[in-house]
Amino acid sequence: MPRTKPATVPPRRCIFCGEGGTQGNIMTEEHYWSTWIDELLPKDLKPEYIEFRAKITAKGAALAGLPLSRTRQGASNTRRFRVVCRRCNNTWMSGMDTAVIPHLTPLILGQPATLDEEAQRTVAKWVTMKMLVIENSSSMGSAPDPIFGPEVRKAFMDHRSIPAYVTIHLAPCAGPEWPKRVQRYASALTSNRTAYWDGRIKNTQSLTWGIGRLLVQVDATTQGDVAPFFARHPEHFIMSQLWPLRGGPMAWPTKPPVSDRDADSIARALNDMIRTPLVRLPPGAPNWA
Numbered sequence: 524m525p526r527t528k529p530a531t532v533p534p535r536r537c538i539f540c541g542e543g544g545t546q547g548n549i550m551t552e553e554h555y556w557s558t559w560i561d562e563l564l565p566k567d568l569k570p571e572y573i574e575f576r577a578k579i580t581a582k583g584a585a586l587a588g589l590p591l592s593r594t595r596q597g598a599s600n601t602r603r604f605r606v607v608c609r610r611c612n613n614t615w616m617s618g619m620d621t622a623v624i625p626h627l628t629p630l631i632l633g634q635p636a637t638l639d640e641e642a643q644r645t646v647a648k649w650v651t652m653k654m655l656v657i658e659n660s661s662s663m664g665s666a667p668d669p670i671f672g673p674e675v676r677k678a679f680m681d682h683r684s685i686p687a688y689v690t691i692h693l694a695p696c697a698g699p700e701w702p703k704r705v706q707r708y709a710s711a712l713t714s715n716r717t718a719y720w721d722g723r724i725k726n727t728q729s730l731t732w733g734i735g736r737l738l739v740q741v742d743a744t745t746q747g748d749v750a751p752f753f754a755r756h757p758e759h760f761i762m763s764q765l766w767p768l769r770g771g772p773m774a775w776p777t778k779p780p781v782s783d784r785d786a787d788s789i790a791r792a793l794n795d796m797i798r799t800p801l802v803r804l805p806p807g808a809p810n811w812a
Contacts, residue, residue: 535605535606536550536608537550537608537610538607538655538656538659539607539608539616539655539677539679540610540611540680541673541677542608543607543609543610543611548608548610549608550605550606550607550608550609551609551612551613552605553604553606553607553616556734557620560627560631560734563632563735564735565702604656604659604660606656606659606660607656619648619652619683620649622645623646623649626638626642626645627646627649627734627737629775630736630775631734632735632736633736633737635775635776637772637774637775638772638775639772640771640772643766643768644768646693646765647685647691647765647766647768648683650691650739650741650765650766651679651685651689651691654730654741655669655671655676655679657705657730657732658671658707658728668724669725670725670726670727670745671743685766686743686745687747688743689741689742689766690741690743690764690767691739691740691741691764691765692739692759692762692763692765693737693739693762693763693765694738694740694758694761694762694763694776694780695737695738695775695776695778695779695780696733696780696786698782698784699783700733700786701738701783701786702733702735703734704731705730705732706730706731706732707728707731708728708790708791708793709727709729710726710727710793710797711724711725711726711727712726712727713746713748713749714748714749714752726744727743727744727746727749727793728741728742728743728744729741729790729793729794731786731789731790736780738762738781738789740762742756742793752796755796756792756796757785757788757789761778761781761785761789762789763777
């Protein structure tokens with residue numbers, strides 16, 4: 524019998540410009556933690572990390588066959604994902620990385636610093652860039668599940684526009700568990716009792732990111748009716764708001780360091796909110812978070 528020709532896999536395209544995957548502009552690997560951050564973090568004697576994925580019902584139970592976890596060799600801060608093209612990576616993205624170094628370095632090292640409004644804006648845009656990369660990264664064989672579409676990523680590339688309904692909080696972190704850790708929850712949520720699912724699988728996410736002695740918390744949604752409920756989360760009480768800007772300089776540290784237990788509570792706040800009557804899964808939406 525003649526051999527069957529394997530199916531052609533469409534080439535990957537850059538999540539920002541929609542191009543790439545060509546000889547003159549190949550797809551490149553973007554780090555969660557940029558190379559300059561890796562140089563600031565302590566080296567692991569036995570580098571390995573755990574990947575974890577779960578689908579949780581609105582009642583808080585894991586679906587059959589999940590959760591999944593696996594131990595991977597190498598440090599977690601060396602993870603890379605082929606989601607951006609060489610041109611974007613080497614031009615405007617590299618420029619944002621360079622611009623944020625003097626502002627983030629003391630925070631990562633646990634040193635005092637003062638961020639004026641322009642520095643705060645620079646950090647907020649850099650965090651947004653990383654959020655857009657992380658939400659478009661696959662994990663353990665699962666497809667990416669971003670809440671923001673290509674039009675938002677294009678606007679960010681062209682104008683550095685931070686999407687509406689995004690809040691960013693910062694805090695010094697004292698515990699040993701979070702210097703190299705990323706945790707993300709995402710779901711389809713609404714507080715509108717008559718709203719119907721618009722077809723986008725997920726519209727709300729929470730990203731908790733430990734970078735050395737710095738903890739970053741990003742809450743984001745595309746739903747204006749859901750955004751106010753983030754104000755009930757612990758980050759609004761034990762972390763400092765970076766975005767939207769509050770006005771005036773930020774003298775770091777602004778609050779006491781959070782513990783590992785605090786960081787865990789912040790990271791699971793969206794998962795906890797899903798199980799309250801404040802919000803719900805829209806009718807027609809998949810029953811998982």
